[in-house]
Amino acid sequence: MIKERGVVNWSVDVVLYLxxxxxxxxxxxxxxxVLAMSLSSHGAVSSNAVGIWPIxxxxxxxxxxxxxxxFLNSFGISVVRVVVGVSLSLLIMTVTAYPLSRDSxxxxxxxxxxxxMLFGMxxxxxxxxxxxxxxxxxxxxxxxxxxxxxxLNIFNTILVINFFRGIPQELWEASILDGANHFQVLFRVxxxxxxxVLATVTLFTSVFHWNSWFDxxxxxxxxxxxxLQSYLYSRVTTRMLQWxxxxxxxxxxxxxxxxxxxxxxxAMILIxxxxxxxxxxxxxxxxxxxxxxxxxxx
Amino acid sequence: MYLxxxxxxxxxxxxxxxxxxxVLIAFQDYSPVKGLWQSEWVGFGNFLQFFASRYGxxxxxxxxxxxxxxxxxxxxxxxxxxxxxxxxxxRLYKRGIQTATTLPHFLSWVIIGGIMVRFxxxxxxxxQIMQSLGVPAIRFLGKADxxxxxxxxxxxWKEFGFGAVIYxxxxxxxxxxxxEAAAVDGASRFGRLRHISVPGITPTIVLMACLSLxxxxxxxxxxxxxLYNPVxxxxxxxxxxYVFRVGLVGQGGLPDYSLGTxxxxxxxxxxxxxxxxxxxxxxxxxxxxxx
Numbered sequence: 001m002i003k004e005r006g007v008v009n010w011s012v013d014v015v016l017y018l019x020x021x022x023x024x025x026x027x028x029x030x031x032x033x034v035l036a037m038s039l040s041s042h043g044a045v046s047s048n049a050v051g052i053w054p055i056x057x058x059x060x061x062x063x064x065x066x067x068x069x070x071f072l073n074s075f076g077i078s079v080v081r082v083v084v085g086v087s088l089s090l091l092i093m094t095v096t097a098y099p100l101s102r103d104s105x106x107x108x109x110x111x112x113x114x115x116x117m118l119f120g121m122x123x124x125x126x127x128x129x130x131x132x133x134x135x136x137x138x139x140x141x142x143x144x145x146x147x148x149x150x151x152l153n154i155f156n157t158i159l160v161i162n163f164f165r166g167i168p169q170e171l172w173e174a175s176i177l178d179g180a181n182h183f184q185v186l187f188r189v190x191x192x193x194x195x196x197v198l199a200t201v202t203l204f205t206s207v208f209h210w211n212s213w214f215d216x217x218x219x220x221x222x223x224x225x226x227x228l229q230s231y232l233y234s235r236v237t238t239r240m241l242q243w244x245x246x247x248x249x250x251x252x253x254x255x256x257x258x259x260x261x262x263x264x265x266x267a268m269i270l271i272x273x274x275x276x277x278x279x280x281x282x283x284x285x286x287x288x289x290x291x292x293x294x295x296x297x298x
Numbered sequence: 299m300y301l302x303x304x305x306x307x308x309x310x311x312x313x314x315x316x317x318x319x320x321v322l323i324a325f326q327d328y329s330p331v332k333g334l335w336q337s338e339w340v341g342f343g344n345f346l347q348f349f350a351s352r353y354g355x356x357x358x359x360x361x362x363x364x365x366x367x368x369x370x371x372x373x374x375x376x377x378x379x380x381x382x383x384x385x386x387x388x389r390l391y392k393r394g395i396q397t398a399t400t401l402p403h404f405l406s407w408v409i410i411g412g413i414m415v416r417f418x419x420x421x422x423x424x425x426q427i428m429q430s431l432g433v434p435a436i437r438f439l440g441k442a443d444x445x446x447x448x449x450x451x452x453x454x455w456k457e458f459g460f461g462a463v464i465y466x467x468x469x470x471x472x473x474x475x476x477x478e479a480a481a482v483d484g485a486s487r488f489g490r491l492r493h494i495s496v497p498g499i500t501p502t503i504v505l506m507a508c509l510s511l512x513x514x515x516x517x518x519x520x521x522x523x524x525l526y527n528p529v530x531x532x533x534x535x536x537x538x539x540y541v542f543r544v545g546l547v548g549q550g551g552l553p554d555y556s557l558g559t560x561x562x563x564x565x566x567x568x569x570x571x572x573x574x575x576x577x578x579x580x581x582x583x584x585x586x587x588x589x
């Protein structure tokens with residue numbers, strides 16, 4: 001460890017640490033402000049008095065959202081979407097990656113298949129033909145449009161292929177000699193020792209599904225089918241849908257005198273952020289793995 | 299074995315190649331009633347219509363300007379931030395800073411946009427602070443000449459922390475003995491930064507620069523869609539949002555599938571060659587391979 005001495009060095013450190021602190025605050029304070037807004041009273045929110053600390057603390061905005069049927073429904077759709085979407089993706093990706101990762105396996109057409117995959121990753125027909133294709137396949141306005149078309153993520157599949165390639169040839173040969181068929185080798189040998197890459201792919205796919213909103217907005221007609229982020233888009237970002245009675249609403253005997261449209265919007269933003277915060281420590285552990293697709297060959 | 303590739307093959311055909319076949323309607327005056335076989339062929343008419351319209355040039359310019367500015371400012375910020383963070387020796391502090399700065403990357407543009415709309419409004423916190431310093435309020439999202447910069451800087455803000463992760467990984471891979479040897483030889487702190495840290499991440503910088511070339515036509519569809527409004531179309535409308543409005547929503551009438559497809563196809567083709575070029579450059583200058 002190098003020891004630095006001297007006033008110059010010391011002041012460099014102070015400036016450095018301060019700049020970094022300011023940058024971090026710039027990233028975190030907006031969320032703190034939103035939290036404060038969602039917990040502040042009607043008067044404080046309307047007069048723009050809220051900074052990073054709630055004024056007139058109350059939780060009516062959250063209580064109101066907990067009674068909002070469409071909101072709760074969209075939250076549920078998002079959860080189901082993550083679970084179904086990730087399971088489907090993992091299954092397809094591991095099954096696809098296995099044969100493509102063993103060069104010693106005699107398999108005419110493998111290179112062609114890889115090239116087709118690469119082409120599929122780099123070239124797309126664009127939004128309109130994609131939309132028309134989903135229409136043709138009768139996927140529009142069904143839940144499946146959210147999870148089936150994105151199930152084969154080519155980028156993630158290549159990550160898995162590259163990890164599988166690192167599995168020793170001897171291990172693979174031994175398993176085959178023991179009489180295991182390829183599905184058994186994949187699920188009993190390859191999958192258990194590929195936890196790092198599968199964890200990475202699982203996390204990235206989960207975040208992808210949780211954060212997707214555009215597909216819900218354009219592929220699903222009924223608001224009741226929309227996942228949380230699509231609902232959020234219409235309510236919080238575009239304000240397409242107006243709040244029915246927020247402000248002085250009385251619902252089921254409860255008073256929501258302190259609830260405000262802004263307060264409700266910020267409460268929804270935070271509720272949608274919480275699941276990401278929950279998996280965030282895990283994400284931090286794995287995101288370096290998924291940074292780049294290929295590798296720098298020596 | 300081939301059985302294992304079957305699901306992927308079906309997925310590729312249905313969701314990648316069927317749409318690619320569908321680009322044929324870019325050369326038609328497609329009508330959903332008549333279908334693909336009966337619609338009238340118009341050659342390159344839709345492409346000409348786009349480039350001849352007063353939007354065409356604007357949209358191309360906006361797209362490339364926003365995307366290139368994001369790439370350059372984003373990469374520079376990420377590199378400088380990584381080098382600064384690498385100088386921090388208090389581990390807990392370093393970790394805390396990284397946790398805070400990578401968070402926005404993992405949130406959707408709906409959430410970030412929802413926050414930005416509130417934060418940047420004329421009565422929002424940013425303008426409040428600026429007014430208390432005597433600076434007149436700025437309509438970040440409602441003024442055509444400001445809007446692209448709002449897009450660019452908010453994107454840099456959202457991504458610089460995550461963008462730095464790859465450079466930090468490269469910095470931690472540098473052998474600490476190099477620093478110690480340099481210190482023994484009398485190299486100052488900035489000397490070590492210049493002659494060890496910077497050369498240590500140069501290959502990564504070259505690689506990221508090559509790869510970023512593929513994204514020159516991606517100006518950030520979701521971000522623009524969340525933040526823009528008709529007032530800033532002249533500087534904020536990009537290829538993707540134009541395709542979406544013309545081809546799916548319909549501007550003052552029914553959606554024009556063919557025009558939308560044509561403009562989208564133009565982007566796909568150019569983008570495809572850019573990606574090939576970027577991978578070729580990455581292979582050549584950074585020895586980078588996908589498989």
